[in-house]
Amino acid sequence: MEKRTLVALVEDKPGVLNRVASLFRRRAFNINSLTVGHTEQEGVSRMTIVTDNSSPNDAERLTANLYKLVNIVQVADLSSQPMVSRDLALIKVSTPANQRSEIMQLVEVFRARIVDVANDSVIIEITGAEDKIDGLVEVLRPYGILEMVRTGVVAMARGSSAVTDASANSNGRQPAAVLSA
Amino acid sequence: MQRTGAQIIWECLLREGVRTVFGYPGGAILPTYDALVDYPIHHVLTRHEQGAAHMADGYARAGGGVGVAMATSGPGATNLVTGIATALMDSSPIVCITGQVASKYIGYDAFQETDITGITLPITKHNYLVTDVHDLGRVLREAFFIARSGRPGPVLVDIAKDAQQAAIEWEYDETPIRLPGYRPDLRPLTEDFEKAVEMIHTAKRPLILAGHGVLMAGAMQELLQFAERTRTPVAMTLLGIGGFPASHPLNLGMMGMHGEAWVNHAIQEADLLLAMGMRFDDRVTGNLATYAQNSRKIHFEIDPSEVNKNVKVDVALIGDLRHSLQQILPHLEACDHSEWLEYIDEMRGDSAVRDIQNLPDNGRLYAAHVINDLWRYTRGEALVVTDVGQHQMWTAQYYRHDKPYSFISSGGLGTMGFALPAAIGAKIARPEAEVWAVAGDGGFQMTQAELSTAAQEGVKVNIAIINNGFLGMVRQWQEFFYERRYSATPMRSPDFVKIAEAHGLTGLRVTQRSEVERAVRQAQETEGTVVIDFRVEQEDSVYPMVPAGGDLHNMIRRPKQNALMESALD
Numbered sequence: 001m002e003k004r005t006l007v008a009l010v011e012d013k014p015g016v017l018n019r020v021a022s023l024f025r026r027r028a029f030n031i032n033s034l035t036v037g038h039t040e041q042e043g044v045s046r047m048t049i050v051t052d053n054s055s056p057n058d059a060e061r062l063t064a065n066l067y068k069l070v071n072i073v074q075v076a077d078l079s080s081q082p083m084v085s086r087d088l089a090l091i092k093v094s095t096p097a098n099q100r101s102e103i104m105q106l107v108e109v110f111r112a113r114i115v116d117v118a119n120d121s122v123i124i125e126i127t128g129a130e131d132k133i134d135g136l137v138e139v140l141r142p143y144g145i146l147e148m149v150r151t152g153v154v155a156m157a158r159g160s161s162a163v164t165d166a167s168a169n170s171n172g173r174q175p176a177a178v179l180s181a
Numbered sequence: 182m183q184r185t186g187a188q189i190i191w192e193c194l195l196r197e198g199v200r201t202v203f204g205y206p207g208g209a210i211l212p213t214y215d216a217l218v219d220y221p222i223h224h225v226l227t228r229h230e231q232g233a234a235h236m237a238d239g240y241a242r243a244g245g246g247v248g249v250a251m252a253t254s255g256p257g258a259t260n261l262v263t264g265i266a267t268a269l270m271d272s273s274p275i276v277c278i279t280g281q282v283a284s285k286y287i288g289y290d291a292f293q294e295t296d297i298t299g300i301t302l303p304i305t306k307h308n309y310l311v312t313d314v315h316d317l318g319r320v321l322r323e324a325f326f327i328a329r330s331g332r333p334g335p336v337l338v339d340i341a342k343d344a345q346q347a348a349i350e351w352e353y354d355e356t357p358i359r360l361p362g363y364r365p366d367l368r369p370l371t372e373d374f375e376k377a378v379e380m381i382h383t384a385k386r387p388l389i390l391a392g393h394g395v396l397m398a399g400a401m402q403e404l405l406q407f408a409e410r411t412r413t414p415v416a417m418t419l420l421g422i423g424g425f426p427a428s429h430p431l432n433l434g435m436m437g438m439h440g441e442a443w444v445n446h447a448i449q450e451a452d453l454l455l456a457m458g459m460r461f462d463d464r465v466t467g468n469l470a471t472y473a474q475n476s477r478k479i480h481f482e483i484d485p486s487e488v489n490k491n492v493k494v495d496v497a498l499i500g501d502l503r504h505s506l507q508q509i510l511p512h513l514e515a516c517d518h519s520e521w522l523e524y525i526d527e528m529r530g531d532s533a534v535r536d537i538q539n540l541p542d543n544g545r546l547y548a549a550h551v552i553n554d555l556w557r558y559t560r561g562e563a564l565v566v567t568d569v570g571q572h573q574m575w576t577a578q579y580y581r582h583d584k585p586y587s588f589i590s591s592g593g594l595g596t597m598g599f600a601l602p603a604a605i606g607a608k609i610a611r612p613e614a615e616v617w618a619v620a621g622d623g624g625f626q627m628t629q630a631e632l633s634t635a636a637q638e639g640v641k642v643n644i645a646i647i648n649n650g651f652l653g654m655v656r657q658w659q660e661f662f663y664e665r666r667y668s669a670t671p672m673r674s675p676d677f678v679k680i681a682e683a684h685g686l687t688g689l690r691v692t693q694r695s696e697v698e699r700a701v702r703q704a705q706e707t708e709g710t711v712v713i714d715f716r717v718e719q720e721d722s723v724y725p726m727v728p729a730g731g732d733l734h735n736m737i738r739r740p741k742q743n744a745l746m747e748s749a750l751d
């Protein structure tokens with residue numbers, strides 16, 4: 001079992017998210033997390049998709065199938081290269097007065113932040129790789145997590161190489177299946 | 182020019198060269214049907230929207246260009262679904278235009294509102310919902326372009342009623358289509374060509390697997406040159422039939438589940454497979470773990486997602502097949518594989534004794550005989566459209582096509598009911614062709630209503646119903662794998678002769694082999710559509726057969742001494 005992180009640049013049009021999600025479903029791939037947001041380019045959105053149980057061969061098949069969607073402009077499998085990947089979580093923890101300082105210390109250690117304070121609870125914001133967030137969640141659990149939300153992973157390759165609109169940069173035009181065949 | 186959305190639709194269709202549209206009207210597409218009256222486009226009123234989609238598909242496969250089907254919202258649109266899925270699986274270029282409820286009602290469960298773009302998302306190459314008349318021209322241009330380019334396929338355009346009604350100042354847009362994410366024009370890498378050439382020159386037992394892509398790319402001439410220069414035998418997939426002349430000495434015949442025994446053995450023993458425009462479907466490979474273990478593989482394929490999907494290949498030449506073959510041909514030297522060819526010929530000789538064609542006439546009517554005679558009396562020149570089942574496989578085995586675009590069948594989806602409407606579409610695309618639909622008694626009844634369309638249109642197709650009183654292919658599986666428990670496969674049919682006559686058409690019945698010729702001749706000489714009810718042996722089976730998921734070389738063969746043979750020898 002291996003997680004893979006794919007990045008897809010897509011045309012910012014209605015229904016594109018549905019097309020991508022439908023592709024994963026009908027090709028029987030599990031989505032572990034999926035995020036969408038704007039990019040530096042107008043009209044182009046960027047999806048970061050983390051899949052479960054995927055071999056490099058699966059990733060190639062998935063990439064080739066993603067390319068078949070007319071609105072998908074560029075796809076990259078970041079798993080095979082050094083990357084920065086980040087998740088953001090908001091965690092609401094119950095904080096009886098006598099435990100508040102303990103929690104503040106934990107927050108400090110994990111380089112998280114407290115973004116809301118109420119009488120008997122706080123909201124903690126943490127950004128980081130998924131495992132770091134998992135770590136904080138584990139230590140907070142005994143105090144009573146009232147609510148949690150995570151954005152899902154966004155990722156970017158390290159170094160100067162960039163996943164950009166293929167029409168602006170013809171280098172990456174051929175799908176991975178072609179390059180590696 | 183001031184134009185309504187409805188007029189824009191027809192203007193765009195004219196620009197795409199569309200002369201015929203297959204469809205069925207209704208409320209949400211009414212403005213478009215109203216505008217049709219003023220345009221020189223012929224509309225074929227089908228009896229069911231599934232028929233419209235299959236007709237558009239048959240029209241496209243026969244070489245008419247992108248086929249167009251039109252339907253109203255809701256049930257009209259959902260009735261297209263089977264036809265669209267059929268076209269997708271066989272990469273057939275069709276554009277389906279559906280009416281949608283007015284945009285302000287979308288999302289409110291309005292009368293006959295259906296999310297048809299959602300429903301067809303996984304069965305179209307691409308689809309669109311148009312709610313703004315300003316988008317209409319661009320979308321229709323893109324739709325036709327996407328349908329016909331790259332690996333062709335169906336595109337659906339759903340158009341809100343108000344977008345059909347709205348009038349705007351409009352000119353046809355000639356600027357290049359901009360689809361940044363669409364890549365129909367991939368080309369192989371030079372180093373892959375070099376690898377392929379080396380593999381071809383060193384192979385001792387090469388074999389070409391020719392698929393539908395040969396026809397789609399129009400690469401028949403290049404394939405012929407390739408095969409002749411390298412002396413490589415050619416096996417075909419079901420949809421590859423016609424891509425290489427059946428009478429050519431290098432032609433081996435069909436591969437796969439009901440392929441010829443010598444073809445399947447040759448695949449297993451080859452040392453190089455040249456897959457051209459075929460996708461290693463499970464119906465041609467059987468058990469992947471034992472499939473073609475002795476060979477290296479070169480895959481000529483336009484769709485990168487097909488490469489290494491089922492069978493891992495050594496080299497992939499991505500791109501248009503004709504282009505790739507043109508690139509590689511100048512680098513190929515003449516080869517000699519006489520030993521390999523002789524070996525295959527020996528296997529072929531061994532099979533002949535089991536061939537039902539070689540059975541003497543014993544007074545009974547065998548489907549294989551009917552097909553074989555049909556081939557003879559049409560000089561092998563008919564455009565044959567099959568339905569799905571035993572008769573389909575017998576047609577693939579016994580009707581030997583020398584010309585391309587002369588065999589049309591639902592391969593990937595295996596859609597019963599395909600033959601009659603697809604044959605009507607094919608005849609409209611190629612009026613000069615002698616078109617024969619070959620259907621089972623079961624499948625024919627699924628879209629039998631289209632007889633009425635043929636009659637209204639005055640379209641002449643000849644229909645051979647291979648009437649075995651069973652859902653024969655399913656019965657065959659029950660015979661082989663379910664102890665002959667014939668659950669839900671015996672079928673009582675209406676009198677097909679009377680059905681034909683009720684439509685004002687000619688109906689004939691054949692129960693003896695000696696009557697086949699006369700019936701075929703009469704059908705040829707009759708002006709309108711003719712239905713022939715061939716009452717064939719009820720429990721005959723298609724051989725050879727590779728059981729689903731079984732090893733390709735382990736085929737169930739026609740027993741040498743089965744009851745059939747014995748009675749023939751009596």
Ligand SMILES: Cc1ncc(C[n+]2csc(CCOP(=O)(O)OP(=O)(O)O)c2C)c(N)n1
Pocket residue numbers: 568569570571572573595596597598620621622623624625647649651652653654655
């Ligand atoms: C729409 C549809 N439903 C069911 C099937 C399953 N199926 C495959 S072949 C077959 C039997 C076809 O019977 P018939 O049309 O009489 O042809 P035969 O096999 O007897 O030649 C059936 C039911 C199918 N392919 N398509």
Ligand SMILES: [Mg+2]
Pocket residue numbers: 570621622623647648649650651652653
């Ligand atoms: Mg039947």
